[in-house]
Amino acid sequence: MANNNHGRGWWRAVASAGLLAISAGVALPTRAQDNGTRITIDAAKSVDLRTAPELPAVPRPPDLVTNRPTMPMADYLAAKNAAAAKIGGARPQSGTAPPPAAGVSLYTQVGSTNESQTTGGNVLPPDGDVATSANWLVQVNNDVVTTLNWFTNAFAQKKLSTYFNDGTNFLFDPRVVYDPNWNRFVVMTDGCSPCSGPATTSVYNILVSMTEDPNDGFWLARFQPNATGDFADFPQMGMDLNSIIITYNNFPSTGSFDSRTFAIPKAYLYNGKPFFAPTFTGGTCTIAPPYVLDNNAPITCCSSAPAPPRSLSAR
Numbered sequence: 001m002a003n004n005n006h007g008r009g010w011w012r013a014v015a016s017a018g019l020l021a022i023s024a025g026v027a028l029p030t031r032a033q034d035n036g037t038r039i040t041i042d043a044a045k046s047v048d049l050r051t052a053p054e055l056p057a058v059p060r061p062p063d064l065v066t067n068r069p070t071m072p073m074a075d076y077l078a079a080k081n082a083a084a085a086k087i088g089g090a091r092p093q094s095g096t097a098p099p100p101a102a103g104v105s106l107y108t109q110v111g112s113t114n115e116s117q118t119t120g121g122n123v124l125p126p127d128g129d130v131a132t133s134a135n136w137l138v139q140v141n142n143d144v145v146t147t148l149n150w151f152t153n154a155f156a157q158k159k160l161s162t163y164f165n166d167g168t169n170f171l172f173d174p175r176v177v178y179d180p181n182w183n184r185f186v187v188m189t190d191g192c193s194p195c196s197g198p199a200t201t202s203v204y205n206i207l208v209s210m211t212e213d214p215n216d217g218f219w220l221a222r223f224q225p226n227a228t229g230d231f232a233d234f235p236q237m238g239m240d241l242n243s244i245i246i247t248y249n250n251f252p253s254t255g256s257f258d259s260r261t262f263a264i265p266k267a268y269l270y271n272g273k274p275f276f277a278p279t280f281t282g283g284t285c286t287i288a289p290p291y292v293l294d295n296n297a298p299i300t301c302c303s304s305a306p307a308p309p310r311s312l313s314a315r
Helices: 073-085
Strands: 020-022 033-040 045-048 129-132 136-141 144-149 155-159 170-179 184-192 202-209 217-223 231-239 243-251 258-265 276-283 299-303
Touching (some): 136 170, 136 184, 170 231, 184 231, 184 243, 202 231
Parallel strands (some): 020 299, 129 170
Antiparallel strands (some): 033 276, 045 217, 129 136, 136 144, 144 155, 170 184, 184 202, 202 217, 258 276
């Protein structure tokens, strides 16, 4: 499928995301919208997965640490050990078995992936995610994308490297959502090359289907979400009526941590249009984005920190 010329050059249109409220205890600085931290994306490409070349996956770097804890490692290990020591202590030792579930049947069985299909030991954690439309299922994990049509049984599996046309970066943490208002799938993955040291470069790939068919044409956007030397981990993807909302944990080269949020207007992303997106920074724990289909405001992101709620609006 030929490239569309709408997105050539640097993407400069402002990403107007409406109201974005971050609540439930994220400790944010006064200037939480960091105007110096913006997601700037190169020209989008149109991709047809029916003709996309197979690309070999980049092996997992031996020193790569993903899904990093957002607390000091010593505290994290202590909490894990304390939880492990209590396993079984709260379980009932006697009693009757629960009644069988009535009226439950397996509607369909889909061939999926197993650990032997992954590349370079990229098996733990599996980082699975799934989204469905009225006709299609899209399942992602490390490191295979599976698509299935419920009615025609059209079935395909592709490596992340092929699906995202990326044979340069090690790819992990895939995510997928279905947008019923636009009848499209949005699929993203984290990536890095190199993945450690002062030259660490994190990359996000985002694919948006041009139709409901997840094997048809896609818009592909690839960008760096943070500064060189920082590591972007555990991305999560949600939406509201107008925007795709992405949260992630950022680990600067200084050894500190902050969670970040940005929103991409669907009108730009879904049509391969140029844009940049300001990033909200300064979160002190992992933030989860919402999945909202209506136009009610504000949009709330969830966090687990036990501090008083704070909110801010995109300017």
